[in-house]
Amino acid sequence: MAYKPQFGPGSTLIAENRRKYMNPGYKLQKMRDVSDEDVVLLMGHRAPGAAYPTAHPPLAEAGEPKCPVRKLVVPLDGAKTGDRVRYIQFSDSMWFAPCHPYLRSYLEAIRYRGVDPGTLSGRQIVECRERDLEKIAKELVSSELFDPARTAIKGATVHGHSLRLAENGMMFDMLQRYVLDPKDKVVKYVKNQIGEPLDKPISVGKPNDDKWLKAHTTIYNCNGGVAFRDDKEYLEWTQRVHSLRTKYGFMPME
């Protein structure tokens, strides 16, 4: 019988959403249109239309040594041309954001090749060759994993994911990279991810309502959402993992 990955335990909607997003067979729902130029501006690594700066000569000219692994692994477009490695970093509010840092790393490692995702407590960074990163960033920002009010692109000064929301429902940002337009209720980025002002605001669409967020979130939250303790199966497996790794650390031979 062929192996069928389960992706994770749990019987609640939260667990189901986590499995869904991690499953590469599930196509992420597209929620908004963000242009290539906007993604480049939001990340702020190069000017739109500028040539990609390189970190090394193209692989075809580099004269690679004969190696069976190099023959097996097809390089990414960015690696072929010698692009720099660049990053995009997300911060997800604990108030029912669709995704969260650990899940982002899991799903990126499963869904994309040649990425280096890294999770920290309140933020998640993904590094990749520049031209490939732009494609991945565009997909992440335009998909259901991104909510304009509860998810933010924050390259530095990320504080805010665990704070209360502002009165208009936006996640706190000390640098106010994004604002909710009071007229059309659309979230607009006025600074790039590291806090440099943009020449023109970039629209990322309207925030989703609470009903949508609670149906699509992957975060357990006992304040108005699904409590972690209510998911018996998830709790049991988490405790089992903690127990086994503690025992292993204490006496590995057993």
Added chain:
Amino acid sequence: MTEATYPQCRIVPARLLNPSTVERLLNGIFATGKIRRMVLNGPNLPAEVPYGPAKGLPNPHEGRKTIKVADEDVQLQVQVGVVILELMDEAAIEDLKEVCDRVFTDFSYSIQKGRYMKSQMTLTDYAKYGPGMEKDLLGMADPRSKGCPIIIQGVK
């Protein structure tokens, strides 16, 4: 002689507040006339980007505004999340509830009783203010900043 201790409480709204809401709330609180000291707490909103690649750039933020409280200009330096108060007497809490009910119409809040203000000097306080510091000013401003507490006249 024993020093008088005054009751303290804090107002915790369910959302971080806009400057206009803070202005309405504080003016309502001051109108009760039963407040001795007050501290506004919340995440910092610096005038310049303090660190990261954009360090030193100006940081325009809608939350960093000057509001008018009892005819005094107050420059907000934080996005207000908690208001800590020292009261003349405990009966003032009922007045505060009325004010909060009037201001917080779209979200909930809670008022908690306890001891929330600094009661002892830290080393930083001692280094900045010296041994003869006025006790009422303790904890009223960040000792690392150049800011001073704002004294609003006309309240006992």
